[in-house]
Amino acid sequence: MALRTHTCGELRKSDVGQAVQLAGWVHAYRDHGEIVFVDLRDRAGRTQMVFDPESGKELCEQAARLRREDVVSITGTVSERTGGVNPKMPTGEIEVMATGLEVLNKAEAPPILPDDQAGEAAEEHRLRYRYLDLRSQKMQHIIGTRHRVLQLMRSYLAERGFWEIETPFLCRSTPEGARDYLVPSRIQAGRFYALPQSPQLFKQILMASGCDKYMQIVRCFRDEDPRADRQAEFTQLDIEMSFVEQQDVMDLMAGLYSAVWQEVLGVEIGEIPVMAYADAMERYGIDRPDLRFAVELKDIGDLAGKTDFRVFTEVLKSDDGVVKAICVPGGASMSRKQIDGLAEWAKQQFGAGGVPTCKVGANGTLEAGISKFLGDVAPDLIQRMGANEGDLICFACGTFAMASQVLGELRVKLGRELGLIDESQWKFVWITDFPLLHWNEEEERWDSPHHPFTSPVPEQLEQLESDPGSVLSRAYDLVLNGSEVAGGSIRIHRTDVQQRVFNLLGIDEAEAKAKFHFLLDALRYGCPPHGGIAVGLDRTIMHLTGTDNIRDVIAFPKTLTGMDLMTQAPSEVDPAQLEELHVRVVEEEEGE
């Protein structure tokens, strides 16, 4: 009565002689007339089933009608392969001589085939027929890995005293941060819940609640435009701890990532270095440096000032003008067209003026590009950049932020395109000592780079009002190969400090009370010092499975326009539903 006794991945030579029953999908069939081979596939693997004249004529004819993705259950006897072993399959030493076949579900010819020899189907098709795509080896491996990582993280933290606690999905909308997904309330007309961007406030309040150590693998929602590594709906491993300092959280995470990398990849990640934010910006132009290759940004303002290159000298006249450069090993082999393309890219992507370059020639000379302006400083420049013959030096000038962004992104772009990155490496780094506040030029006010609940460095509390821009926070980001995989901080646990930070952010006491009264109250009635971190789980799985696409690590993801191509969500809804929710759809006006 049972449909199977074994999976398609487990039979070995030692099982020869056993009567077995396997169930799965027809992955391939090879019909030789008198003898038919069927590769049967399930989650565990593939096993060759053989139908020959000894199996009976009727059975062979039945087997000959099998087609790809038919779902069948086959009984038979495990036997050693008489036609030679297949070293490509773990089950390649055996085959099952069929004695019975039941077609559980005949499949129509599927629009896409798992592991199609013609090549992987376009993502649009893979997403529409996700159940077919998920049958592929690649996707089964990713989903299985994701499962193992989740289990490992849960048990690792449970063993260390963490409680898994669920927090609400229907939440209060928060004023700052990303755009919220809103959920209209039926019972309270005109009011809305928001889906959580993260359980930030709840986990802090759990610390005030005496829960001490909290963890949750939780979905978060941010209504912003997606990217290759960003999805509106994503998963965090959320962690919060009481009575801890920054180092405690960092140590816990180092242990967790070591365990995961060891378990999944067999890789020892070693000690994770720490780099200050200012250092990262200065040397890599970005707060998530990719340390798999050595190229660094250098300030060459002093040298640029000695040249007659007006673009540089003009920039240096302003107070915050800088000139920086990177030396790209072997970059001189790029064509004129490719190099011109860099400037075009920088203009279009960042609104930069361009990317001046020059090539490093023999005997300490500079060639092409802006080399004719650099004659006097060439030796000093080559020395500072550590440049060798055949390298390309790329410059950027403007504000520190602009020059950093252009060269920081250019560094990564060229690193990839010229193969400078050692793909076999795992370069973790902690970025710390972030500024607590960031001046928003457009709106002329202070912003939180992290979030408004991040604690300032205690020693700098005095200068919070006098010199807000100089105050550092107790925040930390974990960066892996140039991507941010986790971020957290020690939180503010005192009402007065929280209110001072709110004030700086332009949230006065009345507004703070209206929007965050529960947090301020929780802090007031005895909240322990606490801190935590949130792990980008999807991104972590991307690294572990070697994909650069977040949709690959999510079973049912959405496209860049927020569509689920399988279910066709979002959809229009029945007017009666809208009425119940007190919601009316406004038609977009023409020409808007």
Next chain:
RNA sequence: GGGGCGGUAGCUCAAUUGGUUAGAGUACCGGACUGUCGAUCCGGUGGUUGCGGGUUCGAGUCCCGUCCGCCUCGCCA
């Protein structure tokens, strides 16, 4: 909201400066074959070239619009 790339058979792709009847592999259908394992061999079905307009004697190819997918800037406390 901006920039870029793409859409041709169920699927993966090709199609010269705009030029005859839009091809190949695979899937599917039929036939041959007792040891294959990406089986092989023979034959066949299958196309509104995303959609709508335009230029032209003639458009898969050029132009405009639009939809979809991907990459990206802005955005992402």
